[in-house]
Amino acid sequence: MIRIKDIKKSFGDVEVLKGISHTFEAGKTNLIIGRSGAGKTVLLKLLVGLFAPTSGEIWYGDTNFVQLNSRQVREIRMKVGMLFQGSALFDSMTVEQNISFPLDMFSKMTTKEKLDRVNYCLERVSLEGANDKYPSEISGGMQKRVGIARSIVLNPEFLFCDEPNSGLDPKTSIVIDELIKSITLENNITTVINTHDMNSVMEIGDNIALLHLGELAWVGNKEEVLESDNDLLKEFIFASPFLQKLRNAATGKM
Amino acid sequence: MNNLNIFHHFGKYFLFMRTVFSRPEKFSMYYKETMRQMNDIGIGSLIIICLIAIFIGAVTAVQFSYQLSGGLVPRYYIGYVVRDIVIIELAPTFTCLVLAGKVGSNMAAEIGGMRQKEHIDAMEIMGVNTATFLILPKLIAALIVIPLLVAIAAFVGNSGGYIATVPTGLLTAEEYIQGLRSFFVDYNVVMMFVKAIVFSFILTTVSCYQGYFVKGGSIELGQSSTNAVVYSSILILLFDYLIAIVLTQ
Incomplete structure (x- = not known):
């Protein structure tokens, strides 16, 4: 908390x-x-x-x-783990090296243990087998998932x-x-x-x-x-006309 | 206002250096990074340093032979003058000025790029002391490799003098070598290494400082790279003068 x-x-x-x-x-x-x-x-x-x-x-x-x-x-x-807006993956490192970086820096794990942990994190974000790819070789969504994997690698x-x-x-x-x-x-x-x-x-x-x-x-x-009556919230959430129509349809308003 | 700005940067630089010399988190990671930097700085700069050194030696030899052409001074003095001026002044200063341009701007751009892409923030949040991790390996690598490059430049510079004078008939090989071996003072070599170490420290730390604190976009990144070269070069020349005063008293 x-x-x-x-x-x-x-x-x-x-x-x-x-x-x-x-x-x-x-x-x-x-x-x-x-x-x-x-x-x-x-x-x-x-x-x-x-x-x-x-x-x-x-x-x-x-x-x-x-x-x-x-x-x-x-x-x-x-x-603390953090996922950045632009993923902030290290360009010169592979996906595996990116995720392994916090382990290399702070853990006393053996190479095998680190690889197992990296593979577990990759599996967790559904990117099995992407170990050797570079950030520039994967899509934005995959980069985000690698960012998540890196941010959870140290639990x-x-x-x-x-x-x-x-x-x-x-x-x-x-x-x-x-x-x-x-x-x-x-x-x-x-x-x-x-x-x-x-x-x-x-x-x-x-x-x-x-x-x-x-x-x-x-x-x-x-x-x-x-259900909130807060005007600022309503203004923010229903800023798009499309969502306003959906809300009106749901509440029976025209 | 500008004066205050100088004091601000001066203070910030010293606080930054205090952080740089913190205890590394994991020596193996720093060792790997130091080796990589030694390769980048040393091997990556060897050819350009040798090229520049050979011309420095050649030009010095040709110009001295022109100035000493009156006949009052023995001709082998050309070798002696080339040797001393290359060792004391040209090898350390020229090499480090060139490296300020090549290596310093590269360091500022690399670290500045990492700052802009939030790589430094990402490392900070992982718990990495980024000032130490990013700068200390570069500094150690530079302090080891640049004096070696300077020593190579001194050797190549003297060879350049030989190439410019002997095959062209300005001097005989015996005269040039006699000059190189005359009045040798080993203290001059110490002075060369002192300069190389001080200049390496300046060009690395000033360039890394410029990159580490870059703000804004690509224009500011370019400016930080330019500032790295300009400030390093000015400080190298200033300290060249100060070292000359202190070590020749």
């Missing part, structure tokens, strides 16, 4: 996050949604320590992440996904969503996903936080989304 308390972040005179408090629960897919510029990516980068908050607290379990020194931060990060307790479906077709997006959801449930991971994808919201949104202009505008789950 990750708790944030009154998190503020400013860049110069611009206050991007204006005092956000929220809890990201373990074993659930916690979604951060909101329009572009709402502060989602900044919040995600604060959670993983790539930015330092201007004020506020970030609690990983019983540890206040903000007060740790760089060595202690690195120890927490050993429990993380916390998984962060920045726009996991961006640039993917709807079918591949569903595969990625289902994969993230099942990994979260299997290992009781605290998963935080930053997304614009409405399908993700409705399919895997166990705990949804809507950000609007740096403030928390709404919190709920996928069942509560359709």
Whole structure:
């Protein structure tokens, strides 16, 4: 579980996050949604320590992440996996080397044990046999899956996904969503996903936080989304005319 | 404002260097990376360094033979002057200026590209101390390989002097070799290696600093690569002067 308390972040005179408090629960897919510029990516980068908050607290379990020194931060990060928007796979390494990199760096496994673990992770993301391919030789969806494999190779307790479906077709997006959801449930991971994808919201949104202009505008789950009277949420979720028509059809409105 | 900017970068550079010299997570990974860098810097630069050194030696020899053509100074002095000027000044300085352009810009672009593609962020989140992992192997490799390249450049430079003077009839082989063997001061070789080590440190760390903190897009990446070469070259020349003052007192 990750708790944030009154998190503020400013860049110069611009206050991007204006005092956000929220809890990201373990074993659930916690979604951060909101329009572009709402502060989602900044919040995600604060959670993983790539930015330092201007004020506020970030609690990983019983540890206040903000007060740790760089060595202690690195120890927490050993429990963290992250899937980047652009996958961030190392171009000069094969799929196998990419996934094995955290093991090479931090584990005392033998070469055989590492290979078994890499193969298990590849199997988990349905990419068996892709070991020797380079990132440039596989599709965007496959790159995302390799990114997921790399992020789970050290059995993380916390998984962060920045726009996991961006640039993917709807079918591949569903595969990625289902994969993230099942990994979260299997290992009781605290998963935080930053997304614009409405399908993700409705399919895997166990705990949804809507950000609007740096403030928390709404919190709920996928069942509560359709029933909510929150104007900002409705404006965001039903921004597309197609979804408005679907909603109207479902509620009998013309 | 610009003065403050210089102090800002100066402080940031020293804090960066403190992080670079942290304890490595796993020595085997650093060893592999250091070997790769030694190959890239050493083998990858050998031909260009030899080419440049041969012409430096040749030009120095030809020009000195022109300046000493009055007859008052013995002709074998050409070999002596070429040897000393190549060892003390031209081999370390020219080699490192060329490497600042070739290796330094490459390091800045490589690390800057990793920053822009979020590779550095990905490593940070895995728990890797990226400043140490990305820079320390390059620095160790440079500190080992560049002095060796400088020594090779010194040898090739002196050979270049021979090639430019003996076959063309400016000097006999005996005169040139007599010059090379006259008044030899081994302290000059020490000075050459001191310069090579200091210049290697400058060109590696300044270039990596430029790449590591790059922000923005491809234009900024290009600028960081250019800055790496410009700042490294200026600092190399500045330290060349300072080392000359300190070591020749």
